[in-house]
Amino acid sequence: MKIILPDKSQLDLQNGATALDATSAIGKRLAADAVAAKINGMLVDLNHSLDDGDVVEIVTLASPEGLEVLRHSAAHVLADAVMQLYPGARLGIGPAISDGFYYDFQLPRPASEADLPAIEAKMAEIVKNAAPFKRRELGRDEANALFAGQPLKLELIGELPPEDALSVYSNDEFTDLCRGPHIPDTGRLKAFQLLSLAGAYWRGDEKNPMLTRIYGTAFPSGKELEQHLQNLKEAERRDHRLLGRQLDLFHIDEEVGAGLPLWHPKGALVRKIIEDLWREAHLANGYEMVMIPHIASADLWKTSGHWDFYRENMYSPMDIEGQEYIVKPMNCPGHIKIYKSRVRSYRELPIRWAELGTVYRYERSGVLHGLLRVRGFTQDDAHIFCRPDQLEDEIQSVIRFVLFMLKTFGFDQYDVFLSTRPEKSVGSDENWERATGALKASLEKSGLNYGVDPGEGVFYGPKIDLKIRDALGRAWQCTTIQVDFNLPERFDVTYVGEDNQEHRPIMIHRALLGSLERFVGCLIEHYAGAFPLWLAPVQAVILPVADRHMDYAGQVAERLSRESIRVELDYSKESVGKKIRNAEVDKVPYMLVVGDREEDAGTVSVRSYAEGDLGSRPCEELAADLARQVEEKS
RNA sequence: GCCGGUGUAGCUCAGUUGGCUAGAGCAGCUGAUUUGUAAUCAGCAGGUCACGGGUUCGAAUCCUGUCACCGGCUCCA
Numbered sequence: 001m002k003i004i005l006p007d008k009s010q011l012d013l014q015n016g017a018t019a020l021d022a023t024s025a026i027g028k029r030l031a032a033d034a035v036a037a038k039i040n041g042m043l044v045d046l047n048h049s050l051d052d053g054d055v056v057e058i059v060t061l062a063s064p065e066g067l068e069v070l071r072h073s074a075a076h077v078l079a080d081a082v083m084q085l086y087p088g089a090r091l092g093i094g095p096a097i098s099d100g101f102y103y104d105f106q107l108p109r110p111a112s113e114a115d116l117p118a119i120e121a122k123m124a125e126i127v128k129n130a131a132p133f134k135r136r137e138l139g140r141d142e143a144n145a146l147f148a149g150q151p152l153k154l155e156l157i158g159e160l161p162p163e164d165a166l167s168v169y170s171n172d173e174f175t176d177l178c179r180g181p182h183i184p185d186t187g188r189l190k191a192f193q194l195l196s197l198a199g200a201y202w203r204g205d206e207k208n209p210m211l212t213r214i215y216g217t218a219f220p221s222g223k224e225l226e227q228h229l230q231n232l233k234e235a236e237r238r239d240h241r242l243l244g245r246q247l248d249l250f251h252i253d254e255e256v257g258a259g260l261p262l263w264h265p266k267g268a269l270v271r272k273i274i275e276d277l278w279r280e281a282h283l284a285n286g287y288e289m290v291m292i293p294h295i296a297s298a299d300l301w302k303t304s305g306h307w308d309f310y311r312e313n314m315y316s317p318m319d320i321e322g323q324e325y326i327v328k329p330m331n332c333p334g335h336i337k338i339y340k341s342r343v344r345s346y347r348e349l350p351i352r353w354a355e356l357g358t359v360y361r362y363e364r365s366g367v368l369h370g371l372l373r374v375r376g377f378t379q380d381d382a383h384i385f386c387r388p389d390q391l392e393d394e395i396q397s398v399i400r401f402v403l404f405m406l407k408t409f410g411f412d413q414y415d416v417f418l419s420t421r422p423e424k425s426v427g428s429d430e431n432w433e434r435a436t437g438a439l440k441a442s443l444e445k446s447g448l449n450y451g452v453d454p455g456e457g458v459f460y461g462p463k464i465d466l467k468i469r470d471a472l473g474r475a476w477q478c479t480t481i482q483v484d485f486n487l488p489e490r491f492d493v494t495y496v497g498e499d500n501q502e503h504r505p506i507m508i509h510r511a512l513l514g515s516l517e518r519f520v521g522c523l524i525e526h527y528a529g530a531f532p533l534w535l536a537p538v539q540a541v542i543l544p545v546a547d548r549h550m551d552y553a554g555q556v557a558e559r560l561s562r563e564s565i566r567v568e569l570d571y572s573k574e575s576v577g578k579k580i581r582n583a584e585v586d587k588v589p590y591m592l593v594v595g596d597r598e599e600d601a602g603t604v605s606v607r608s609y610a611e612g613d614l615g616s617r618p619c620e621e622l623a624a625d626l627a628r629q630v631e632e633k634s
Numbered sequence: 635g636c637c638g639g640u641g642u643a644g645c646u647c648a649g650u651u652g653g654c655u656a657g658a659g660c661a662g663c664u665g666a667u668u669u670g671u672a673a674u675c676a677g678c679a680g681g682u683c684a685c686g687g688g689u690u691c692g693a694a695u696c697c698u699g700u701c702a703c704c705g706g707c708u709c710c711a
Contacts, residue, residue, distance in 0.1 A: 112638060113705085198706030199637025206708060210637045213706070241703095245645075254684080254702055313710090359711085364635050365702085367709065379711060478711070514711040546668040573668080581672040595670060605670080613671055 001052035013050065020046040020184070023058050033060040035188065036069045036181045043069075045135055045181040061220035071096035073133065073183045074123075074192050074218040075103045080174035081122035082214070086111070091176065092152050092202060092211050099228070100217030104200055106152065107212050116194040119214070123192065130187025131171040135180055138166055146175065152202065153177050191225035192218035195232075235472055240524035241370040247529055247586065249520075249537075250371065259368040259375030261517060266537035269566075270523075271516055273535055275356055277408070278380055278513070285401055287354040287382060292334030294358065298324035304333040305490055309459070313361045331357035332484075332509060335383045336491045344495040349505060350390050354382035356516065371521030372476075378516040384508040385493070391435065391506050395442040395481060399464075402479050402512045403446070406468055408633060409523060410532065413469035416448050419456035426460055427485035435483040435506070436462045460486030470526040478514035478522065483507075530587040530609060533626070534633045539566045540626065541588045542604075543579040545595030552599040556592060556619055563627040584609065590626070 002010045003022060011025060019037035023030045023046070037044055038057040043065060050056060059066045075094035082089055082105055092104030138146070140157065143166045147153040156177060157166065169178045171186050183189065194216040202208035219225040236242075244250045249267030256262060263271060279289065298317050301307040306314065310329060317324035328334070335353050344351070358378045367373055386394050406414070418439055421432045439462055443450050450464075457463055466479035484507040487493070494502040513519040523535070533539055540560060544553040553569055560567045568588075570579045576593060583591045593605040603616040617625075 110638075114639095196705055197638065200707045201636075204707065206636065210707080212637075215706080252703095258702065361710085363709080366635065366637095366707085368703090373710075377711065381711095480711075511711060516711095518711055543671085545670055548668080575667095575669050575674060576671065577669085578673050579671090584672050591671075593670065597670085607671055 001050070003050055004053070004055045006055075006057045011056075015052075016049055018047045018049050019044065019056060019058070022050065022056055026058070030058055030060070033062070034058045035061055035066045035183045038065075043181055045133070046184050047135075048181075067220070068096040069181055070183055070189065070220065071101040071218050072178075073186070074189055074216060075101040076133070076169065076171065076174070076176055076178070076182065077123050077126050077186055077189060077192075078103045078119070078194070078214060078216060079105075079176060080126050080171065081119050082107075083174060085119060085122055090152055091150055093156070094176075100195065100215060102213050102215045104202070104211040104213045106209065111197060111212055111214075113197050116197060116214070120192075120194050123194075126172070127186050127189045127192075129172065130185045132185040133180075133182035134170045135182075136168050136170070138168060140166065143168070143177070147177065189218060190220065191222040192216060193225060193229070231472065235474070235525075238472070238525045238528045239370075240372075240521040243524050243529035244371070244521075247524075249524070252370075257375070258365060259363060259373070261371055261374060261376075267520070269537040270520060270531065270535060274513075274516065274520070278356070278405075279354075281401075281405065282354045282382070285352075285397070287352040290335060290338055290353045290355050292328075292331060292338075292355065292357065294360075295325045295327050296334065298326055300333050300337075301326050303490060304330075304336075304487060306330065306333075313363075315360060315362055327360045328357075329359050329361045331355055331359065331379065331381045332383055332487055332507075333491070336487060336493060336507075339385055339493060340491065344385075344505075346387060346495050346497045346503070349495060350384055350386035350394055352382060352384045354380075357381045371517040371524075374517050377518070379511050380513045380516065380519075381509070381511055384510070385488075385495075385505040386508070387495070387503070388434065388506055391483070391508075392438040392441055394508060395438055395464075395483075396445055398481050398508065398510050398512075399442055399446045399448070402466065402481075402510075405512050406466075406479075409519075409535075410526065411468040411470070413473075414448075415467040415469070415475055416443065416450035417453050417456075417465045417467075418443060418450050419453040419458075419463050419465065421462060422455045422457050422459060424459055425457070426489075431485050432462065435485070439464050439481070439483065458482055458484075460484045468522070470522065471528070472525075474525075476518070476522045478519060479512055480510065480514070482509045484509055531589075532633065533589045534630045536587075536589050537566065538568050538586065538588050539630070540590040540592055541568045541570055541579075541583045541586075542592045542594060543570050543576060543583070545576055545593065547573075549594050549596070549599060553594050556594060556604055559619055559623050560626065563623045565623070565626050565630070580607065592622075 001015050002012055004010055011022060013021060013025060019039065023034045034046055036059040037046055037048060038059055039048060039050065039054050043059065059069065061067060061070055072095065075096065079091055079094055086107050088108040090106035094101065094103030143157050144154060146168065147157065160166065167178065167180060168175050169180055169182055194214060196215045198213050199210045200213040202211050217228060219228060247266065248264050249270065250261045250263045252261050298307065306329065314329045315327050317326050339351065356378050358376065360376045363373060363375050384394050420436055443464065461483035463480060463482040465477060467475040467477050469475055488504050488507050493505060495505050497503045542553045542557050544550050557567050557569050572579065580591055587609055589609050591607040593607065598604050598616060603618050604622055605616040606614040606622060608614055
């Protein structure tokens with residue numbers, strides 16, 4: 001028989017040959033690297049038999065799919081080990097995930113991270129045995145009998161479409177319900193490590209029992225595993241909570257409250273720089289600034305619908321002279337009230353109102369995380385009121401705007417998602433179609449690649465979410481652009497049209513950076529705390545060699561301050577070495593050493609955080625150069 | 635909120651099976667040193683061992699409740 005390879009070439013094989021036979025026919029090297037095969041586009045085991053005319057692609061560990069197969073198999077090995085060490089454990093599910101794999105168990109006795117080495121050792125034994133993974137297809141009854149002691153598996157079997165064939169995979173004594181495919185034998189699992197252990201609800205639903213989830217990762221080689229562990233360490237080093245304290249940017253105080261960050265002078269300064277840029281950019285892009293109070297009468301939230309639909313995220317009302325007031329969880333109702341303060345003409349639209357609006361939302365204690373998930377935060381919010389015929393243009397200009405903003409902060413990779421109508425929603429089909437169409441058209445015109453999240457829109461309209469990728473390739477949800485049909489309706493928002501009739505505007509909610517808290521947290525990790533010059537709270541520190549250089553150091557500081565450079569003078573009685581070390585630890589972009597030589601020549605000796613000692617330069621020249629760098633945000 | 639873990643000086647951490655006045659480094663203060671590209675030396679000060687209750691002759695250590703934090707689940711800016 002003949003099979004067809006991806007490069008369209010044909011390969012002659014004996015009848016009944018398997019994918020593995022095909023790999024050996026192609027080459028020894030490939031046979032050693034192969035972990036699975038794709039036959040006519042279907043991912044299968046290597047021992048799958050081939051038919052005449054099949055299109056066969058060999059999957060190796062070099063491909064994302066091969067890696068997934070490896071990790072999925074690693075999850076099986078983990079489950080095997082746990083079943084041996086914890087007899088009576090019940091199996092949940094064990095998939096491959098983006099950086100590794102996990103398996104969920106219901107354990108007969110609690111396990112902690114201290115137990116991971118023992119489980120890992122058992123896994124190593126299983127790997128050493130190199131038992132083949134054997135696939136078997138079976139009927140419902142047989143499957144139900146086989147997993148009689150595994151209620152979670154029975155639940156899964158019960159929910160699989162009855163017409164689908166079931167399959168199980170076995171290695172040695174261990175058998176698991178699984179679609180496959182798997183690596184040929186456990187011995188192919190060369191480099192793996194268990195990472196952590198955590199609770200996870202069965203199937204992600206908190207009404208279900210809590211299972212024990214064990215996370216691990218696996219790679220084709222020890223070298224790659226080592227690299228990955230190195231990356232994890234690097235991420236740890238960049239942790240904004242750690243750097244926030246080290247660089248004296250912010251802290252979260254137990255007595256103030258969980259999820260309520262306090263910004264120290266340097267952190268507040270970084271925020272101010274961002275906020276100034278933000279306001280300037282918005283004014284330049286056709287936005288106006290508005291401001292609203294932090295609390296509002298409960299009536300407002302009843303009209304907006306938040307009282308009914310957003311209650312669980314809002315704080316309890318406070319009593320003010322017998323009237324209930326609520327701390328705002330969102331800015332939109334306030335902005336709508338400004339809109340409604342007088343009659344609006346179609347000629348005024350679009351109206352774009354922006355505010356760095358601080359909101360407070362109840363978040364369950366377990367989800368709080370540094371600056372990334374807090375209970376009080378400032379959204380870089382704006383609401384655009386526009387006519388239906390303006391919707392697409394407006395969305396497109398928001399997209400242009402957000403890409404410009406993110407680029408300014410050094411982000412140029414994003415994942416974009418379009419979320420469409422969910423099951424529970426308000427608004428007419430026509431409106432939804434129109435808005436979704438407008439979002440889609442804007443994305444396409446902007447040339448952005450995007451994914452669609454069907455049914456993931458907000459109840460009041462579809463949205464675009466943008467996740468930025470940082471220096472380590474991690475994704476952060478910041479930007480959101482949401483179309484809203486609901487609030488204009490609820491508040492009876494109108495404009496008078498050309499026809500002298502009242503019409504309903506469409507509202508766009510959008511946050512470009514998301515929240516200042518999250519964005520700064522993300523920036524800290526992106527830059528590993530070493531902000532670029534224009535964002536650094538202290539841009540240069542002047543280090544006099546001895547006390548007699550203090551006057552000259554002061555003159556240099558003066559000169560740089562005149563260029564609006566944020567400069568500090570290190571007047572401590574430390575050695576130059578120590579002063580440099582302190583500045584390095586603080587990640588100050590420029591260290592300027594001044595001693596006799598500099599004083600005589602009117603120069604400074606420049607050391608940059610990024611490049612080290614750069615030699616001496618005339619003070620005037622440096623001042624101009626730094627000013628230029630700040631201006632260019634380089 | 636739930637599962638597992640953690641909580642000792644401003645920070646990072648020691649503190650044995652419950653047993654002297656709870657230790658160290660860094661940071662801070664004082665003094666000496668006036669220093670040339672990542673840590674000069676010496677001294678001093680600093681702790682309700684997260685908080686409350688209990689067991690014990692005796693608790694940082696054992697039990698228990700609360701709070702906070704860490705890793706996740708879920709949710710989201």
